[in-house]
Amino acid sequence: MNKKISVVSILPGILYVLCLFALLTGSRGYLKETPSYLDNVRRIDQVTALTGGEESDISLPHNFSPLAARTPVTLTVEFLVDDSECLYVKSVYAPLKVYVNDILVYTSGQEGSFPKFMDDPATTVAAIPLDRFSGTVRLRFEYLSPRTRNTLTVQPFLVGPLADVLNSLLEIMGYPFIISLVQITLGLLLIFMAMAIVFFERKGVVFLYLGLSSLNVGVWCFGECNLTGLFIPNPTLLYLLAFMGLYTIPVPLLLFAFTMISFHDARPLHFLCLVDLYAAAIAFLLQLLGIAGFSQSLRFFHVLVPLTLLFLAGYILYEGLRYKNWLARKFFLPMAVLTISAILEVVNYSVRFTNVLSSIFQIGAIIFTLMTGIIGGLVIRDALRLKEQKQQLAFEVSLMENQIEEQKKYHQALLQNAKAVKEQRHDLRHHLAVIQRYNQEGEEHLLAEYLDTLIAKIPSEQKMNYCENAAVNAIVSHYAAIAEEKGIECSIRLMVPEHLEQITDSSLCVIFGNLFENAIEACAGMTEGKKFIRLNSSLQYKTLVITLDNSFNGKFKEKDGRLISSKHGDFGIGTGSVAAVAQQHGGVAKFETDGFVFLSSVYVRL
Numbered sequence: 001m002n003k004k005i006s007v008v009s010i011l012p013g014i015l016y017v018l019c020l021f022a023l024l025t026g027s028r029g030y031l032k033e034t035p036s037y038l039d040n041v042r043r044i045d046q047v048t049a050l051t052g053g054e055e056s057d058i059s060l061p062h063n064f065s066p067l068a069a070r071t072p073v074t075l076t077v078e079f080l081v082d083d084s085e086c087l088y089v090k091s092v093y094a095p096l097k098v099y100v101n102d103i104l105v106y107t108s109g110q111e112g113s114f115p116k117f118m119d120d121p122a123t124t125v126a127a128i129p130l131d132r133f134s135g136t137v138r139l140r141f142e143y144l145s146p147r148t149r150n151t152l153t154v155q156p157f158l159v160g161p162l163a164d165v166l167n168s169l170l171e172i173m174g175y176p177f178i179i180s181l182v183q184i185t186l187g188l189l190l191i192f193m194a195m196a197i198v199f200f201e202r203k204g205v206v207f208l209y210l211g212l213s214s215l216n217v218g219v220w221c222f223g224e225c226n227l228t229g230l231f232i233p234n235p236t237l238l239y240l241l242a243f244m245g246l247y248t249i250p251v252p253l254l255l256f257a258f259t260m261i262s263f264h265d266a267r268p269l270h271f272l273c274l275v276d277l278y279a280a281a282i283a284f285l286l287q288l289l290g291i292a293g294f295s296q297s298l299r300f301f302h303v304l305v306p307l308t309l310l311f312l313a314g315y316i317l318y319e320g321l322r323y324k325n326w327l328a329r330k331f332f333l334p335m336a337v338l339t340i341s342a343i344l345e346v347v348n349y350s351v352r353f354t355n356v357l358s359s360i361f362q363i364g365a366i367i368f369t370l371m372t373g374i375i376g377g378l379v380i381r382d383a384l385r386l387k388e389q390k391q392q393l394a395f396e397v398s399l400m401e402n403q404i405e406e407q408k409k410y411h412q413a414l415l416q417n418a419k420a421v422k423e424q425r426h427d428l429r430h431h432l433a434v435i436q437r438y439n440q441e442g443e444e445h446l447l448a449e450y451l452d453t454l455i456a457k458i459p460s461e462q463k464m465n466y467c468e469n470a471a472v473n474a475i476v477s478h479y480a481a482i483a484e485e486k487g488i489e490c491s492i493r494l495m496v497p498e499h500l501e502q503i504t505d506s507s508l509c510v511i512f513g514n515l516f517e518n519a520i521e522a523c524a525g526m527t528e529g530k531k532f533i534r535l536n537s538s539l540q541y542k543t544l545v546i547t548l549d550n551s552f553n554g555k556f557k558e559k560d561g562r563l564i565s566s567k568h569g570d571f572g573i574g575t576g577s578v579a580a581v582a583q584q585h586g587g588v589a590k591f592e593t594d595g596f597v598f599l600s601s602v603y604v605r606l
Helices: 007-029 162-197 202-224 226-231 235-247 250-260 267-288 294-322 326-351 359-440 444-457 470-485 505-524 573-584
Strands: 042-044 046-051 054-059 062-064 072-081 085-091 096-100 103-108 124-129 135-144 152-154 157-161 489-493 532-540 543-551 557-559 562-564 588-594 597-605
Touching: 042 072, 046 062, 072 152, 085 096, 085 135, 085 162, 103 124, 124 162, 124 226, 135 152, 157 162, 162 202, 162 226, 162 359, 202 226, 202 235, 202 250, 202 359, 226 235, 235 267, 235 294, 250 267, 250 294, 250 326, 250 359, 267 294, 294 326, 326 359, 359 444, 470 489, 470 505, 505 532, 505 543, 505 573, 505 597, 573 588, 573 597
Parallel strands: 489 532
Antiparallel strands: 042 157, 046 054, 046 072, 062 152, 072 135, 085 124, 085 157, 096 103, 096 135, 532 543, 543 597, 557 562, 588 597
């Protein structure tokens, strides 16, 4: 038999294919071997280099290696410029001075311009205005090699109008830059979503971890993108953001995994999470102490992060196959996409088959976030529905218990009446025997006195028959007697048929019992004023109308239009049961206050 495949079940797979196609198509601009520039932007890639007293002609990009720390490297070139153009330069962990016709026009990474806990300045980019120069000029770039590595990397320089230079850089790096902003925005939205959902479902915290994961990737790529440096001229801040985002990527992913997926044994993931946390903390500490910079610990995390993701993907697969865990099976595909993209990105750092680093992992990360967000959303939706069903079931059980309790009170009242009748029958035999003896002996005077005594002992009020319905009559009689004992004045006028097909006697007992009991408790809480209860019911147009007004101390709490119980500080169970019974029978229950009078109205369709 063919099973129907719902659109929801195949939506993650469809999204994966569409995102992969869109991202790969959109990234074609920076997956080329050589980046292209606008016609007005020229590339300076042929320069003369002076290193250690030796001069040579080189092509950029170029790696000078091996070099001792702070080895001077000077590049010179003559180039035709216009006063409306600018010069784009980039320096990787190396101090730089730029001269035009022996005039210093730009410096970066000089001693004192970056924090003491950094041995080398962060990577800097700049667009230097050439508004004072026109024609053929002599450009000189003076570098000092890094302390933390024995290689100085020099990228080609760009010359052209500022707008054209920015457009060229946007064509090359705009896509990963925009994706990083999307990831940051998506991460913040998921975090805010988690804060809203967690109040209703504790598993909503997974969106927090997913949001932090997306935020980490976005911050890493945002800080690493050269284009960011042109808009935020704070290389140290971008340096810290980039590495902090990269080093902490695995932690929220691990937290997400063992929160969302109920692993049979989550200890390996807990241990791995601690390893990643301590590794990131140690890297931060080494950077702050100036012992080892982030650029030096990068290789370690190039191994740790992919291995963590690889282990997590494998453990999810093992959980799904070994224990038939359906959640693990659902999350394996997006986890595999993220893991493969991480491995390819590490390879890209060495092979450089793309011009922009982190671009491959960005593609995998955004696919992972979207797929996981959809799957997680469906899981949370199902969890909320299940929770709602459990709450409904719990309420129905509570309502049933309430009905049983009212039935117990009803039967207790019947037993008390039966006991009273039995006692009266027993006493009646003695009274009749005494009357018979006085009558036989002709002691009329004693007989009259005895009869007067019996009559005086008979209650002045006759046992009330409030309505034709025996159950309602019993429960009302029970609470009316309690009210009388407490000195509460009662006025009761009821019209309830003996038998109603549309509503059970137990449901009627729930309504009358809870209304009367709440009214007695409210009157008992009064310290001054007249205590009264007025209970009425009538049949109008196939609707049973029940009203109960009672005095109270005038103090009440209200939330979302509902009254709060004074006993336990939450919505009243009694009034909730009354409202539920009324709603089940096509009616409604209203509870209002008018000064020092509490007004209850219940409508039940028959």
